Amino acid sequence: MPWLEKPFFEHPTLDLAGMLLGKIFVRRLECGLELRGRIVETEAYLGRGDEACHAWRGRTERNAMMFAEPGRLYVYFTYGNHYMLNIVSEPESIAGAVLIRAMEPVSGNSFMQDRRSTTLFTNLMSGPGKLTQAMAIDRSCNGRSLFDGEFSMETSLELPPEAIGTSTRVGITRSRNLPWRKFIIGNLHVSKAKVSG
DNA sequence: AGCGTGATCTTT
DNA sequence: AAGATCACGCTG
Numbered sequence: 001m002p003w004l005e006k007p008f009f010e011h012p013t014l015d016l017a018g019m020l021l022g023k024i025f026v027r028r029l030e031c032g033l034e035l036r037g038r039i040v041e042t043e044a045y046l047g048r049g050d051e052a053c054h055a056w057r058g059r060t061e062r063n064a065m066m067f068a069e070p071g072r073l074y075v076y077f078t079y080g081n082h083y084m085l086n087i088v089s090e091p092e093s094i095a096g097a098v099l100i101r102a103m104e105p106v107s108g109n110s111f112m113q114d115r116r117s118t119t120l121f122t123n124l125m126s127g128p129g130k131l132t133q134a135m136a137i138d139r140s141c142n143g144r145s146l147f148d149g150e151f152s153m154e155t156s157l158e159l160p161p162e163a164i165g166t167s168t169r170v171g172i173t174r175s176r177n178l179p180w181r182k183f184i185i186g187n188l189h190v191s192k193a194k195v196s197g
Numbered sequence: 198a199g200c201g202t203g204a205t206c207t208t209t
Numbered sequence: 210a211a212g213a214t215c216a217c218g219c220t221g
Binding site for chain 2: 210211212213214215217218219220221
Binding site: 043045052053054076078079080081082084086099101127128129130133169170171172173191 | 214215216217218
């Protein structure tokens with residue numbers, strides 16, 4: 001399948017979040033092994049007017065990559081345990097990114113099972129912290145480009161619009177009313193929203 | 198439902 | 210310098 005070039009990532013962040021559903025995120029390891037996952041859940045984050053966005057008050061050392069040109073990876077560490085994978089969007093100097101929240105494993109299954117210490121298919125990449133662990137993505141991946149050979153994004157069959165669901169974002173406290181989460185309806189790898197009450 | 202875990206950011 | 214927060218996952 002052809003890989004997506006820079007113009008694809010130049011779409012507005014809110015559009016890109018939906019357009020990334022169904023696409024295949026690829027990592028080629030030094031040893032030759034290819035890890036592939038089909039994106040099934042995303043969230044949009046924008047610097048302006050979005051208090052849940054790391055960059056809402058401007059540039060810091062951590063969030064600097066959100067201001068880079070589209071098509072780079074923004075990877076950060078949180079909760080003392082987990083790395084989060086984002087695809088940078090918006091033109092250079094404007095903060096924006098799409099958080100990859102869940103993927104369906106496509107290849108590299110045994111590597112992922114090893115990393116995750118489980119064989120359960122639906123527990124390999126069904127959350128933002130899980131998928132980075134499965135694909136061995138850490139802070140050293142921050143700033144890497146999707147056009148340099150190691151990482152890439154491949155096209156796939158188009159999803160019909162009715163397959164895409166929308167909701168508010170998961171796990172945030174500020175700006176929680178914005179409907180900036182996108183997911184493939186009924187997909188078994190979509191992360192479980194925490195039920196409150 | 199509760200807690201581990203540590204970097205980052207805000208407030209003193 | 211100290212305190213609060215955190216785009217989460219695991220065990221109960």
